[in-house]
Amino acid sequence: MKNVKLFMLIGLLAVLLSGCTSGPKAIDSKDAEAIDVSIYFPPVGTARTYAQYDPDGKTLEATDVVNRSENSDGPDTVYIHERGGIAYESIKEYAVSSEEIKQIYIANAAKNEESAVVELANKPEWEKNDGDDSVSYITQKDLEIPVAAGTYKNVLEVTTIITDDVKGRKTIHYYAPEVGLIKTIFVYEDGEEFTFSELTSVEMRENE
Template sequence: MKKILIVMFAFLMILTSCTVNGGPAKNPPDTDSSGTKEEPTPTVKAYDVYDLFPEVLNKHMVYNGEGNEFAEHETYVDFVRGNVVQIRDINPGTTMAKVYEIGDGIVRLVFSQGESYEVKDYTASRNKDEVILKEPIAVGTEWTVNDGATRKITAVDMDVTVPAGSYKCVEITTDNKDSIDKSYYAPGIGLVKTEFTSKEGNYLVTSELEKIE
């Protein structure tokens, strides 16, 4: 009996020793050379033109306006043919039919016609070639539009508040001969705000997204 007790006692001592001295070591938190805990690097979201120009059939957007009687307007997506989208843009003065082509990291305005009061399919028509958006979606991306104006991305994830809500936007700035135009695109939404500022007299016209239907 004594031998059994001695053997059991010895076995328990071995187990205790293994738990204290031989158990798995916990990994200490990552530190740099100064002993400071390393923080994870935040991931930056990379946008593409499809994020900023997510047009779907029958999408209806309403914009209020200030500074000009034509600043208020509303848009309808009338046709989507593959990578080509036709939008009807209605303001108090006229109705525009606009056709955009999306591909190769670029959004182009390829057709525009005023006085388009009847809904017709212009998706195969071409009378323009103006780059509206261009990848990479990063500050500094720059291109020239047909009239010689310079267009560039001047901000990413910029906070913009309009009647429809608050959004993180990409700011596109166009430096024209007589004006500075700014357009703000929210990922997953599209165009939420435009600003036109004349270089003489600081004449300002704005359009802001009021609602999406």
């Protein structure tokens, strides 16, 4: 009888511990697999402007433009040229499919290298491969989110955590169809939310 009670106690402890270490609640796997994530990447020619905020109240403006990169050795890829904001200037190249949006190259003042950062996937959760042991989760879909640029429907909410961050901080990104990222929120250990960036305008331009 003692062995049975001990087994039950160990089982209960395992359940409690697994609950403590689990990530955010993701959407159902069937719902995630049904999403064509490629529609959440902005079309070539899209020009976006963001307001980026810091905790001291300072506001920076960041802009980016989506361009096509012609590749004679394989299929064309797309890249986003970013200017302004905290990063100042960078170029990020992407491979986009219905199942995944992956950053495959990055060039900025600090580095110029291949990468494999998975920004969006049609899975409930995935390893982001950003060098920080981050895991991303699709936590909500079909949202209606207002930002300075307007109100967007059918928005995806993606929550990212660093697995070894004992303070439980997280980052939440919102993606709108045919526009891409529209808002980024940081959530601190006490649950306080801080809006880091939001889309202020979007327009179509010719490929640069």
